[in-house]
Amino acid sequence: MKRFGPTVALNGAGISIKEGDTHALVGRNGAGKSTLVSILTGLQRPDEGEVLFSGEAAPPLADRDAWRRRVACVYQKSTIIPELSVAENLFLNRQTAGGPIKWKALRARAREVLETYQVDIDADVLAGDLGVEQRQLVEIARALSFGATFIILDEPTAQLDGPAIERLFERMRALREQGVTMMFISHHLDEVYEICQSVSVFRDARHIRTAEVDDLPHDELVSAMTGEATATYTYRSRTAGTGVVLAAKGLSLTGRYEAVDLTVRSGEIVGLAGSGSSGKVGLAETLVGLRRPDKGVVSVNGTPIKDVPSALKAGLGFVPQDRHHEGFVPLLSIAENATIPIAHKLGRFGFVSPASRRARAVEMIKDLDIKTEGPDQPVGDLSGGNAQKVVLARALADDPKALVVINPTAGVDVKAKQSLLGAVEDAVERGAGAVLVSDELDDLRVCDRVLVMFHGRVVKDVPRGWSDHELVAVMEGIEQ
Known part of the structure; x- marks a missing residue:
């Protein structure tokens, strides 16, 4: 108990x-x-x-x-701790039994531990690398x-x-x-x-x-x-519009991806699939202004995107890969986290109205079925799935024209996964276009088509209706 x-x-x-x-x-x-x-x-x-x-x-x-x-x-x-070496991380707070640290002996002990457990990593490298x-x-x-x-x-x-x-x-x-x-x-x-x-x-x-x-x-x-019979998510059928809301032309970034063209229409979800080294996450982060490409341009509704502020101003919503470090501020409330993009609309003369912010947060909590004690609860106190819903609520707060979400269902349960994917589909049905990056095949079934990346290049555009075998074969480079 x-x-x-x-x-x-x-x-x-x-x-x-x-x-x-x-x-x-x-x-x-x-x-x-x-x-x-x-x-x-x-x-x-x-x-x-x-x-x-x-x-x-x-x-x-x-x-x-x-x-x-x-x-x-x-x-x-x-x-x-990224600023410390592998050896220092292995023996953190036990570098020595007393007296000064004997660095040569510490590194030797670290190499012995790594060898014992067959971890092929240099004990001297920075953990952050x-x-x-x-x-x-x-x-x-x-x-x-x-x-x-x-x-x-x-x-x-x-x-x-x-x-x-x-x-x-x-x-x-x-x-x-x-x-x-x-x-x-x-x-x-x-x-x-x-x-x-x-x-x-x-x-x-x-x-x-x-x-x-x-x-x-x-x-x-x-x-x-x-506590109920097995439920499966019913993916909705829809017809994409003709207007392009998100476009990338000739994008290249050394070590990440090269020569990528991409268009997303209103009412369309485009998936990005591939292995961890495929470049899909780097590409998605470029689309939202987190990374600057060596070549090429990104635009939302025809407006060039150069950085995160320009992306937000153009009407782009974003769910990052790592919600713990990039998705929310743990000590701030649900209301504060979820309304960050629209804070300027919740008051006058540079001041945020607490009542307006709280009312908007209550709507978000209801729409996304966030399990919470209320809008004033710190996001850090929520379960993983509910914290992820707050991150998505923030991305949707300003009714975005384009949406980029990276691994939105990582570490969440079946019910939360259905709610998160459903919210993405709701946004698309309101006229947004979305890019969904995921390592989960079930997530990608919500997409109208999936762009498969392999070693930094888009190798195939796969329409909805694919089989697991078909998509995985392309992702692993077996078929293209």
């Missing part, structure tokens, strides 16, 4: 994980998963109940070293170096492409063979069936079911998560 004021975050919930298993924990946003993780890692004390490791009671909360020797967590939001996949491997190695044999992986695949996910799974299988027990948190149920032996389902702060993965059909798992 765990309460936060009047909110019951866990209601008699528990989990039991067999030694050596990779055990999935699944549930919709707000089911209690994050609260359970905070208790299992010693960051929160349960109001009722206890935590046992191999039958022994967990150490006192103040004894952080004892907790690290029992359990570690690799979070979706990286805890790596690493990719998402490499940072996760460093975090896993750091966790294991404390001696923990139980690791929690919280949405580790949310920002990885297909090949990187498979490499992570290969590493997880190798760790399991070495006796490491893992709890794997994911909203992607196909991953649960691929990498896990057992699964627990949480819903509405309660433990619903635990079963062996092989004994639990997919439909039953979804039903346990949602």
Whole structure:
């Protein structure tokens, strides 16, 4: 049991994980998963109940070293410090037992740890120069170096492409063979069936079911998560207009993409698909003014886009790839975050009317079904799916003419995914044109056509009605 004021975050919930298993924990946003993780890692004390490791009671909360020797967590939001080297990150706050730091010995210890866990990364490089996949491997190695044999992986695949996910799974299988027990948190149920032996389902702060993965059909798992029969998203049919709302001509950016032409019409959703190295994210960030191309031009309704302010002024809405760093200000309220683009319209003489801002936020909360205590609640207190809805609400706040969204459903549950995709379709039906970048094939089904990128080039324009095999073959360079 765990309460936060009047909110019951866990209601008699528990989990039991067999030694050596990779055990999935699944549930919709707000089911209690994050609260359970905070208790299992010693960051929160349960109001009722206890935590046992191999039958022994967990150490006192103040004894952080004892907790690290029992359990570690690799979070979706990286805890790596980019300004420090890999070696310094591996031994943060334990560089020395006393006295000055012996840098040569520290780097040697770091190389030994990386070699032990087969992490092919230079211990001397800055962590900020690493990719998402490499940072996760460093975090896993750091966790294991404390001696923990139980690791929690919280949405580790949310920002990885297909090949990187498979490499992570290969590493997880190798760790399991070495006796490491893992709890794997994911909203992607196909991953649960691929990498896990057992699964627990949480819903509405309660433990619903635990079963062996092989004994639990997919439909039953979804039903346990949602409390209802399996629901699938119904993608809407529509006819695009003739007016071009977003256009790119001859875009090239060294190391990202080259010679890209793109047009998006009113009432149309254009998907961008490809591997992590395809250039799709860099292209999307150029469309909204975050990156300046070496060649080419971008325009919204005929207005050239040179930077973010010019994009906003031209009527472009944007959902960034990383909501934690670019999507919202955690300590500000839902109302403050969601109305940033229209603050100048909510008052006179440079002042924002709190009442107007709050009223507009109430509309957004209703339209996007944001689960919250109210518009004054800080966004940092929301679940991942509801925080993402606030990010989308901000993008839609000024009724944009064009919309660019990057991985809008990463790390959110089935219901939140339907709500987010539905909001994009609503905007398009009001006359906007949208570019949707996603690593999820199901997200891309909402698109009228999908531009597939491979090694920085658009290699195929695939109309709606594609099969998984057809699209993946193009994304992997097998067919073009």
